[in-house]
Each structure stands twice: as C-alpha cells, then as structure tokens.
Amino acid sequence: xxxxxxxxxxxxxxxxxxxxxxxxxxxxxxxxxxxxxxxxxxxxxxxxxxxxxxxxxxxxxxxxxxxxxxxxxxxxxxxxxxxxxxxxxxxxxxxxxxxxxxxxxxxxxxxxxxxxxxxxxxxxxxxxxxxxxxxxxxxxxxxxxxxxxxxxxxxxxxxxxxxxxxxxxxxxxxxxxxxxxxxxxxxxxxxxxxxxxxxxxxxxxxxxxxxxxxxxxxxxxxxxxxxxxxxxxxxxxxxxxxxxxxxxxx
Numbered sequence: 001x002x003x004x005x006x007x008x009x010x011x012x013x014x015x016x017x018x019x020x021x022x023x024x025x026x027x028x029x030x031x032x033x034x035x036x037x038x039x040x041x042x043x044x045x046x047x048x049x050x051x052x053x054x055x056x057x058x059x060x061x062x063x064x065x066x067x068x069x070x071x072x073x074x075x076x077x078x079x080x081x082x083x084x085x086x087x088x089x090x091x092x093x094x095x096x097x098x099x100x101x102x103x104x105x106x107x108x109x110x111x112x113x114x115x116x117x118x119x120x121x122x123x124x125x126x127x128x129x130x131x132x133x134x135x136x137x138x139x140x141x142x143x144x145x146x147x148x149x150x151x152x153x154x155x156x157x158x159x160x161x162x163x164x165x166x167x168x169x170x171x172x173x174x175x176x177x178x179x180x181x182x183x184x185x186x187x188x189x190x191x192x193x194x195x196x197x198x199x200x201x202x203x204x205x206x207x208x209x210x211x212x213x214x215x216x217x218x219x220x221x222x223x224x225x226x227x228x229x230x231x232x233x234x235x236x237x238x239x240x241x242x243x244x245x246x247x248x249x250x
Contacts, residue, residue: 012038012039012040012068012170012174013037013038013039013040014039014040014041014042015039015040015041015042016042016043017041017042017043017044018043018044018045019043019044019045019046019047020041020043020045020046020047021046021047022046022134023041023042023043023046023065023066023067023134024067024123024125024132024134026041026067027039027041027067027068027069027132027134028125028127028132030069031069031071031127031130031132032127035069035071036071036072036130037071038068038069038070038071039068039069040066040067040068040069040170041066041067041068041069042064042065042066042067042166043059043065043066044061044065044162045059045060045061045065046059046065047059059136060141062139062140062141062162063136063137063138063139063140063141063152063162064135064136064137064139064162064165064166064169065135065136066134066135066136066166066169067132067133067134067135068132068133068135068173069130069131069132070130070131070132070133070177071129071130072129072130073126073129073130073131074182074183077182077183077186078124078126078131079124079223079224080180080183080186080189080224081124081131081133081180082109082110082122082124082224083109083186083189083190083193083224084133084173084176084177084179084180084189085110085122085124085133085135085173085176086106086110086111086112086122086193087106087172087176087189087192087193087196088169088172088173088175088176089112089120089122089135089137089169089172090104090106090112090196091172091175091176092137092165092168092169092172093112093114093119093120093137093153093158095168095172096158096160096164096165096168097153097156097158097160099157099158100114100153100156100157100158103115103156104119104196105196105197105198106193106196106197106198107197107198107199107243108197108198108199108217108220108226108243109224109226109240110122110123110124111148112137113198114151114153114156115151115156116149116198117142117148117149117150117151118138118142118146118148118149118150118151119137119138119142119150119151119152119153119156120135120136120137120138121135121136122134122135122136123135133173135169137153137165137169138150138151138152138153139152139153139154139160139161139162139165140152140153140154140162141154142155147242148244153165176189179192186222186224187222190220190222190224193220194219194220197217198243199217199243199245200217200218200219201216201217201218202216202217202245202246203215203216203217203246204216204217204228204243204244204245204246205243205244205245205246206226206228206238206241206242206243206244207241207242207243207244208238208240208241213228213230213236213238213241214230214231214246215228215229215230215231215236216228216229217243218235221237225237225238225239226238226241226243
C-alpha cells in the first residue's frame with residue numbers, strides 16, 4: 001500500500017507495512033513498549049490476522065487491514081470504540097460507494113454489513129490506559145464458508161482502491177472520535193449507531209459461549225449492551241455474543 005503520511009488525519013502518525021503478522025499485534029506491542037501518540041498501522045497483507053474470540057481473519061492483498069493505537073484511554077470506555085469505529089467504517093463506505101449506502105447496516109457489536117453480508121469487522125483490544133482499534137474491510141475479495149455470509153465492495157459493484165478507503169477512514173475516524181469525546185459523547189454515538197443498526201425491533205438469536213438466547217432486539221443500554229426482550233417479557237442486557245437473524249440459525 002502506497003500512502004502519503006501527510007494525507008492521514010491530523011495528529012495521527014502512520015506506519016505502513018507490506019506484510020506483517022497482525023496490525024493489531026504490532027500496535028499492542030508498541031503500546032507495551034511505551035508508544036503514547038495516536039498511531040495508525042496498515043499492511044498490504046497479514047500472515048496472522050485476528051478477529052474476535054480468536055477467529056482467524058483471512059488477510060490476502062486487496063483488502064484493508066489497519067489498526068489505530070489510541071493512548072490516554074479513559075478508564076472503562078474502551079468498549080465504546082466498537083461503536084465509534086463501526087460508524088466510521090459505515091461513513092467511509094457510504095462516502096466512497098453511495099450507491100451501496102442504503103444496503104449498509106451495523107451489526108452488534110462490531111460488524112458492518114452490506115446487503116446482509118459481512119463487509120467489515122472490528123477488533124478492540126485494550127490494557128491500562130491505551131486501546132487499539134483493529135479494522136478489516138473487504139475491498140476486493142471475501143472469505144467463503146463463514147458462519148455469517150460475507151461480501152466485498154468489488155462484488156457489490158463498488159470498485160474502490162485500498163488507498164482511497166484508508167484515507168477516507170482516517171478522516172471519518174477522526175470525526176467520530178471527536179463526537180465520542182473520550183466517552184462524554186457516547187449518547188450521541190449510541191443514537192447514531194441505532195439509526196444504522198441491523199435487527200432493532202426484530203426477533204434475533206444471540207449466541208453466547210455456553211448458551212443461546214432468542215428474543216426481540218430492543219436496542220442498547222447506556223453502556224452499549226444489547227437489550228433482548230425474552231419470551232417471558234423480561235429484558236436481558238447482553239454484554240458479549242454473536243447476533244443472528246432468527247431465520248438464519250438452526
């Protein structure tokens with residue numbers, strides 16, 4: 001990936017790699033080593049890309065692989081960043097591929113869908129006073145045989161370069177981080193996220209490590225937990241899990 005560091009959002013340094021194990025792993029290593037300035041790390045390909053819950057993120061050239069190291073993270077606020085980043089990715093795709101905007105949706109807690117299929121994933125890692133936002137966007141290709149159907153921008157008729165996607169993302173991320181304002185603006189982030197959310201008001205199934213829950217997606221609580229109305233009328237706040245449309249799970 002050939003990028004001009006001066007084109008990245010103001011105040012964010014940029015490290016560009018041709019090939020790397022994982023941009024998130026590299027960002028975490030730099031944080032452990034004492035890096036304390038906002039820093040983007042991008043790579044043309046990853047040999048050990050990671051998704052949530054230890055899943056492998058297939059990382060061949062042609063797609064966007066980027067991580068943002070954010071120092072000075074307020075205590076207890078790292079979880080907000082999945083929603084901040086989801087909105088930034090949504091904004092990026094809508095700006096570069098306006099014809100696809102009406103088919104975009106955000107899936108709790110950290111996926112971006114296009115036409116119901118996964119277009120992008122987000123991985124948040126945090127420790128002490130820093131956090132890393134890892135983002136993968138399928139630009140030119142997507143994996144097959146995944147638990148949730150996947151797609152890419154090219155297949156959807158939006159042929160955009162990795163470079164243009166990253167440059168737009170660096171700007172939308174800065175705007176959404178400013179809206180979030182270290183957590184003070186999470187209510188606005190939450191409201192914007194819900195306007196773009198997949199499944200609100202519909203029956204869904206949430207897959208947890210030890211069980212599955214079915215119910216109606218009622219929205220998000222003040223901390224970003226998914227609110228699920230169960231068959232008995234009670235509402236459960238879910239902090240972590242995988243969301244599926246009810247008809248998509250056997």
